[in-house]
Amino acid sequence: MSFPLTLTVNGVKRNVVLDDPRVTLLDLLRERLDLTGTKKGCDRGQCGACTILVDGRRVNACLALAVSHDGAEIKTIEGVAEGERLHPVQAAFIEHDGFQCGFCTPGQIMSALGLIAEGQAGSDPERIREAMSGNLCRCSAYAGIVEAVLDAQKKLAEGSRRSAA
Numbered sequence: 001m002s003f004p005l006t007l008t009v010n011g012v013k014r015n016v017v018l019d020d021p022r023v024t025l026l027d028l029l030r031e032r033l034d035l036t037g038t039k040k041g042c043d044r045g046q047c048g049a050c051t052i053l054v055d056g057r058r059v060n061a062c063l064a065l066a067v068s069h070d071g072a073e074i075k076t077i078e079g080v081a082e083g084e085r086l087h088p089v090q091a092a093f094i095e096h097d098g099f100q101c102g103f104c105t106p107g108q109i110m111s112a113l114g115l116i117a118e119g120q121a122g123s124d125p126e127r128i129r130e131a132m133s134g135n136l137c138r139c140s141a142y143a144g145i146v147e148a149v150l151d152a153q154k155k156l157a158e159g160s161r162r163s164a165a
């Protein structure tokens with residue numbers, strides 16, 4: 001039996017035919033679409049390394065069945081920068097040393113993007129820690145990650161105030 005589905009991944013329409021309904025979005029991205037920026041850590045919803053945005057919301061791709069997301073808009077780390085220009089969240093992770101080995105970083109950045117878009121980040125580091133608690137970092141770069149999210153969301157808010165003025 002085959003399962004055709006269409007996804008928009010980083011703005012590009014992708015038609016895929018699966019032969020197994022158990023394929024996760026994570027495996028589809030990494031193994032079928034060659035988008036390996038999304039990492040497989042635990043493969044059971046416990047580390048956040050596989051975080052992507054599905055229709056603008058943060059999702060653990062290892063827990064999401066691809067067939068359940070026919071028609072969805074997917075954003076992965078590969079779709080965050082604009083050409084050579086880093087997204088402010090990416091730039092803030094570099095500026096604030098929000099990583100060491102970098103394995104968790106794509107998931108951290110996608111989670112931060114979702115969090116900021118949800119309008120939940122605020123300016124309280126504790127709140128950011130709580131809202132990012134599903135994203136583990138084996139290198140324990142948490143202090144830099146929180147600073148990066150705070151800084152990026154401040155810069156993004158300033159940018160949107162400027163463009164509204």
Ligand code: FES
Pocket residue numbers: 039040041042043044045046047048049050051060061062063
């Ligand atoms: Fe998905 Fe760990 S790989 S949460």
Ligand code: FES
Pocket residue numbers: 098099100101102103104105136137138139140141
């Ligand atoms: Fe190494 Fe987070 S930077 S796991």
